[in-house]
Amino acid sequence: MAAEFVIEGLKATIEGKEILKGINLSMKGGEIHAIMGPNGTGKSTLASALMGHPKYEVTEGTATLEGEDLLEMAVDERARAGLFLAMQYPSEISGVTNSDFLRSAINARREEGNEISLIRFIRQMEAKMKELDMNPEFLHRYLNEGFSGGEKKRNEILQMMMLDPKIVVLDEIDSGLDIDALKIVAEGVNSMRSEERGFLVITHYQRLLNYIKPDFVHVMMQGRIVKSGGPELAQRLEAEGYEWIKEELGIEDETVGQEA
Amino acid sequence: MTTQTILPVDAKALSELSQSNGEPNWLQASRLSALELAAELGLPKLEKTKIDPWNVDNYGTYKSSQVLTDLSAVPASIAELVKDQEQGNLIIQRNSGAVYTHLSPELAAQGVIFTDLQTAAREHGELVQRYLHQAVKPEEHSIAALHAALWNGGVFLYVPKNVVIETPLQAVLLTDDAEAAFVPHILIVADTNSSVTYVDNYVSDKAEAGLHNGAVEVFVGAGAHVRYATVHQLGADTADITYRRAIVDNDGTIEWIVGEMNYGHTASDTKSILKGNGSSSDAKVIAVGSGSQKLNYTTQAQHFGKNTPSDMITRAVMREEANSIINGITKIEKGATRADGQQTEKVLMLSPKARGDANPILLIDEDDVTAGHAASVGQVNPEQVYYLMSRGISRRDAEALIIYGFLAPVVSQIPLEGLRTQLQSLVERKLGQ
Numbered sequence: 001m002a003a004e005f006v007i008e009g010l011k012a013t014i015e016g017k018e019i020l021k022g023i024n025l026s027m028k029g030g031e032i033h034a035i036m037g038p039n040g041t042g043k044s045t046l047a048s049a050l051m052g053h054p055k056y057e058v059t060e061g062t063a064t065l066e067g068e069d070l071l072e073m074a075v076d077e078r079a080r081a082g083l084f085l086a087m088q089y090p091s092e093i094s095g096v097t098n099s100d101f102l103r104s105a106i107n108a109r110r111e112e113g114n115e116i117s118l119i120r121f122i123r124q125m126e127a128k129m130k131e132l133d134m135n136p137e138f139l140h141r142y143l144n145e146g147f148s149g150g151e152k153k154r155n156e157i158l159q160m161m162m163l164d165p166k167i168v169v170l171d172e173i174d175s176g177l178d179i180d181a182l183k184i185v186a187e188g189v190n191s192m193r194s195e196e197r198g199f200l201v202i203t204h205y206q207r208l209l210n211y212i213k214p215d216f217v218h219v220m221m222q223g224r225i226v227k228s229g230g231p232e233l234a235q236r237l238e239a240e241g242y243e244w245i246k247e248e249l250g251i252e253d254e255t256v257g258q259e260a
Numbered sequence: 261m262t263t264q265t266i267l268p269v270d271a272k273a274l275s276e277l278s279q280s281n282g283e284p285n286w287l288q289a290s291r292l293s294a295l296e297l298a299a300e301l302g303l304p305k306l307e308k309t310k311i312d313p314w315n316v317d318n319y320g321t322y323k324s325s326q327v328l329t330d331l332s333a334v335p336a337s338i339a340e341l342v343k344d345q346e347q348g349n350l351i352i353q354r355n356s357g358a359v360y361t362h363l364s365p366e367l368a369a370q371g372v373i374f375t376d377l378q379t380a381a382r383e384h385g386e387l388v389q390r391y392l393h394q395a396v397k398p399e400e401h402s403i404a405a406l407h408a409a410l411w412n413g414g415v416f417l418y419v420p421k422n423v424v425i426e427t428p429l430q431a432v433l434l435t436d437d438a439e440a441a442f443v444p445h446i447l448i449v450a451d452t453n454s455s456v457t458y459v460d461n462y463v464s465d466k467a468e469a470g471l472h473n474g475a476v477e478v479f480v481g482a483g484a485h486v487r488y489a490t491v492h493q494l495g496a497d498t499a500d501i502t503y504r505r506a507i508v509d510n511d512g513t514i515e516w517i518v519g520e521m522n523y524g525h526t527a528s529d530t531k532s533i534l535k536g537n538g539s540s541s542d543a544k545v546i547a548v549g550s551g552s553q554k555l556n557y558t559t560q561a562q563h564f565g566k567n568t569p570s571d572m573i574t575r576a577v578m579r580e581e582a583n584s585i586i587n588g589i590t591k592i593e594k595g596a597t598r599a600d601g602q603q604t605e606k607v608l609m610l611s612p613k614a615r616g617d618a619n620p621i622l623l624i625d626e627d628d629v630t631a632g633h634a635a636s637v638g639q640v641n642p643e644q645v646y647y648l649m650s651r652g653i654s655r656r657d658a659e660a661l662i663i664y665g666f667l668a669p670v671v672s673q674i675p676l677e678g679l680r681t682q683l684q685s686l687v688e689r690k691l692g693q
Contacts, residue, residue: 051646051650052646052649052650053646054642054646074649074655075646075649075650076649076650076652076653076654076655076658078650079649079650079651079652080652085650087647087650090647091641091643091644091646091647093644093647093648093661093662093665094665094666094668094669095662095664095665095666095667095668095669096661096662096664096665096668100661101648101651101653101661102651104648104653104657104661105648105651105652105653108651108652108653108654108657109652142665142669159651163651163652
């Protein structure tokens with residue numbers, strides 16, 4: 001069954017300050033939605049709030065995946081329910097190898113006694129790493145430790161490919177990538193496109209959307225989605241910037257949390 | 261200064277014991293003068309740790325132990341440690357004395373001596389006398405003095421010039437009789453250009469309060485290489501005070517690997533004295549504290565020789581109400597040009613009541629040197645837990661990954677696979693996994 005992911009009236013605060021002021025978004029398996037918008041409009045907060053980052057508090061709303069409210073779940077349960085967030089700033093964890101980490105993540109989805117065999121896991125991981133043009137030594141490197149910005153992003157995509165999620169949120173996956181790396185990452189994402197899987201691509205550059213073609217484009221300002229459209233919306237934003245939307249909607253300052 | 265060291269034995273009883281054990285006169289005299297010193301000296305002053313309440317007078321008395329004819333008869337508490345070691349080079353001390361010693365004929369033929377120290381004092385008196393108490397001196401404090409007066413059992417390992425031993429030699433030291441004194445002394449002498457690895461385990465199996473007052477002395481000859489690995493897994497009943505010292509000659513190397521896995525109060529001090537030019541030292545300490553343990557771990561490197569590198573790493577995980585003081589002291593003496601002293605102490609605390617205190621100290625009396633230190637005390641980082649959980653890993657498993665990850669960079673550098681595995685399982689046990 002194709003995944004159905006519905007966000008309704010989502011509000012979230014950080015340190016008591018409201019950043020998300022009522023997000024509504026509905027997507028289905030097979031669809032790619034892009035969330036665009038200038039810096040400081042709440043895009044990354046949306047990603048973090050969906051995943052359950054401890055700094056953000058959800059004050060209202062729901063985010064249901066196949067009828068189950070993710071926001072009621074602990075972070076690990078959200079992940080096992082099928083949500084994946086490719087993070088903008090993944091943590092570095094010394095002493096935990098990439099392979100030990102990913103194997104734990106895969107086994108967390110399997111019954112005890114039915115863990116993935118080491119050989120099969122290594123084969124799978126090596127194959128995916130090859131697709132992403134990653135050096136096999138990254139298997140044994142400590143998780144993200146000493147990785148360049150681009151290597152971290154590829155490692156996020158590698159995890160996505162290994163964990164086979166239903167809803168993928170890509171948070172600024174294009175930041176810090178040169179054009180070649182961007183293409184590789186985009187190919188990785190495209191290879192995962194299927195009727196069963198939905199993507200929410202957060203970016204403030206149109207550039208990424210040349211490689212990952214969205215079906216829907218949403219613009220965020222002041223902690224809300226202020227405009228939605230098809231791929232042509234992204235094209236116009238690329239050509240004309242965000243000013244015309246601000247004028248159309250009478251917005252002076254698009255960022256959130258500026259009010260006294 | 262007035263002190264009130266309570267002597268666990270009087271001079272008369274001590275000399276009678278020495279005589280009945282057939283010890284040479286010099287050893288009897290050495291014990292008696294150490295006993296006199298003990299009466300005058302106070303307890304060692306440890307950074308932010310008072311050891312007075314730690315069973316420090318609770319030595320028990322010397323009791324001779326029943327010798328084991330073969331390994332199938334070892335007590336269950338150490339059976340796992342000596343499994344399949346029938347052919348291995350192994351010494352077992354139980355309470356006050358050695359109960360088993362085995363050295364392969366091949367090594368014996370090369371002139372290697374590996375026996376308990378009491379036997380060595382009788383059979384290789386001159387050699388033992390030359391080194392005994394030269395690194396850990398009875399004059400230092402009452403603990404060292406009482407150790408020198410009372411030591412029993414122990415290990416003597418002598419590796420002759422140019423002899424290279426590949427397989428580790430092992431010792432197991434067990435205290436399972438609360439009335440018996442447990443004061444083992446380890447003495448290792450590696451002659452010029454020799455090489456050896458020695459691994460020991462300290463185990464207790466009793467419920468009554470007691471004390472392990474231990475001393476380790478390692479003499480690394482010119483160009484020699486000694487790797488000394490030790491795992492302490494004494495129970496909550498046994499306070500552990502251990503001094504380890506190595507004196508390293510020109511181009512010699514001492515490597516310390518210390519697993520502090522006790523359940524009781526522990527003070528340990530591991531020091532390398534880099535006497536010779538080009539000598540070097542590497543110390544790795546892994547520790548897990550739990551319950552209401554009071555722990556004081558010190559590593560030291562003292563540089564006298566030129567071109568002497570030293571590195572010391574301590575990583576400690578503290579859970580429940582464990583309280584640890586972790587000291588690193590790098591001392592570079594005048595004239596030790598091009599010495600390089602590095603140290604790192606890191607503590608990870610798993611509960612709000614656990615405490616860790618890392619004190620890196622550099623004392624440098626020479627200009628032409630390099631030295632560095634790093635210390636950190638912290639808790640499990642919630643961002644890291646979030647990241648791991650965001651991939652579906654439960655909080656418990658995420659925290660376990662982070663804790664093992666904290667120790668892994670040191671554990672993975674341990675060159676002995678068996679020891680690595682053993683430490684991993686002891687860490688798991690102490691973390692209640």
